[in-house]
Amino acid sequence: MAEEQTWRAIARRTSRKINFGWWLQVLSTPLLITSLIIACGILILRRELDAMPWMQLVGGAIVALALTGLACWLAARAHFESSKQSLVRIEAAMRLRNALTAADHGIAPWPAVPVMINDGTSWHWKRLLPPMIGAAMIIACGFMIPVHAKSIASDPAQEPSAWSELDTSLDQLDNQEVIQDDYVEEMREKLEKLREQSPDEWFSHSSLEATDTLKQNHAKEQEALKNNLQRAEQNLAELQNGGAKMNEQKKQRLLNEFDEALKKMEQGGMKPNEKLLKQLKKLDPKQLDQLTPEQLDQLRENMRQHAEKLKQQDGGKGDQPGEDDWMNDQEGEGEGEDGDAEKPGKGGINRGPGTAPDVLGAPHADAGKGKLERLKNDNKEQALPGDLLETSDDKHEVDETKQGPTAGGKATAKGKGGDRVWKDSLLPEEKKALKKFFE
Structure with a gap:
């Protein structure tokens, strides 16, 4: 009876070890992703907040890791072993020839428990530790990386003093x-x-x-x-x-x-x-x-x-002169009387419709608006090729004397048969071309 309890306890430990190994294997990648998200969240909070809520921050990180572990545990359950499967694994590793399976079914007595138990498994720490260490380092970086606090919001825009x-x-x-x-x-x-x-x-x-x-x-x-x-x-x-x-x-x-x-x-x-x-x-x-x-x-x-x-x-402002009064004292109306003043006038807080008219002086009484004038260039020495120097408006001189039809004249000599009526003056090259063509 003692052997049965011992073997079943060994089988349960082996089953838990196998299941834990499967969970760690499934957890490795999601753990790194979750730790990266946690680190980014910590960095953002350190930048945005003036006072860090450490309790809430640690609690949130623990909850995120717990949810990730739970999800990976559910995903790894398809590979989990029961205690009976672990008995088979142990008897196969220790070459007991189905002694544990037969004893479990009540066919044979439970064998004696040896000093050394071999379940046929071993931990590959080089494969399991890096994800866990990496996750811890990533989260630590979220706390340790220097982060410049978000620049203090600039003072609100100064509103108009009015x-x-x-x-x-x-x-x-x-x-x-x-x-x-x-x-x-x-x-x-x-x-x-x-x-x-x-x-x-x-x-x-x-x-x-x-x-x-x-x-x-x-x-x-x-x-x-x-x-x-x-x-x-x-x-x-x-x-x-x-x-x-x-x-x-x-x-x-x-x-x-x-x-x-x-x-x-x-x-x-x-x-x-x-x-x-x-x-x-x-x-x-x-x-x-x-x-x-x-x-x-x-x-x-x-x-x-x-x-x-x-x-x-x-x-x-009260009865005492204030800033606006001092500014108004500095603003002149111009030295002329009503009408054409010598200065544009004071600015004032209304700012006016735009620039003062006639800044360059009073306009000429006759500006020639609507008249056509010739373009003149008094300094022709500085003219460039293509510049228009002068324009003129002239008319053609037409002889308006009326003339009727007139006779064309008479021929002074009669032509003879075979005479050429048209004679061309050809160049030597043209003569050679014609001669060659008619040969």
């Missing part, structure tokens, strides 16, 4: 609650549309024109609201101070100016905040007596503060 100026101005107006939010949101949407363009188009002519228009419109709306607030506040001040002493004509003029300023504030793109606008709408300049002086002073102070904040904004 955009940041508009952003700053809108933020300040929004934080100070000087104007209504609808205008701020509308302007920001327009700025975002400009930013959505490709960075290569940010400084194109059309983009800069749109930016300049947006900036100018914002400045105009801001200036208009500031002027309307100041005008309305001044009208209220005069109405408050004048009172009953003011004549009716001047009072009506101030009321009309106040109503006009209020109407412009309501219809303008940039409107004052809702609280101030509601106070102005409810206010009846004709009935100022219904309000206390403190209430009027508070309302006027509120209007002055709003106008002052708008003045401080002034396109983001």
Whole structure:
């Protein structure tokens, strides 16, 4: 009984060794391919990522190798041996003459187990080790090969400074609650549309024109609201101070100016905040007596503060001269009066339609447009063969005297028979040719 267990254990070990050898043989090529893919992935990640996720990276490599090994194990199963086949292999290698097969079928007793067992197989390490060593070296190269980190993405393209100026101005107006939010949101949407363009188009002519228009419109709306607030506040001040002493004509003029300023504030793109606008709408300049002086002073102070904040904004520059003001000071309009100037004029942010006309000077009064003139070359000594020196427009001289038919004249001598009526003057070579032809 002990011999049976020993022989069957030997058969199982032999079977596992045979099956393992088949698996290693099938695994050699896929292992190299998988390791190459893993190494390439490691190199790419090292280049792309700033911080390497080592745990995830090692885990992914192990999973890839495990899947490759499993696929090769399934592919090699067709060559696997069972323990009974290994018994046959052992008895054939040890020349036991079917003793193990007979004992396995219960025909004969199990033979004694010798000290040395020969299963007829041996490991060919020169054939098995290179693929495994090569795979390990390839994966190690993925970690060890120096890789220059992907160049740090260049700083995003610098956007036009006018955009940041508009952003700053809108933020300040929004934080100070000087104007209504609808205008701020509308302007920001327009700025975002400009930013959505490709960075290569940010400084194109059309983009800069749109930016300049947006900036100018914002400045105009801001200036208009500031002027309307100041005008309305001044009208209220005069109405408050004048009172009953003011004549009716001047009072009506101030009321009309106040109503006009209020109407412009309501219809303008940039409107004052809702609280101030509601106070102005409810206010009846004709009935100022219904309000206390403190209430009027508070309302006027509120209007002055709003106008002052708008003045401080002034396109983001404030009262102090900024870079654009300095540049505008350097740009001249030309020294002449209106009309033909001596200089093309200032450039400005609009850049104009193109080059200035008449850069070479004022054109001649009579440029000869539509006239045909002869081409003249005053310096004929420098003329080259084939150059056109002069053209002329001449006519043939034709004798227009009318003449009728005229007589051809009479023959002075009569011809004789056999005389030649035509005589040719031939060259010597021609005479020889004719003579030879008629001989």
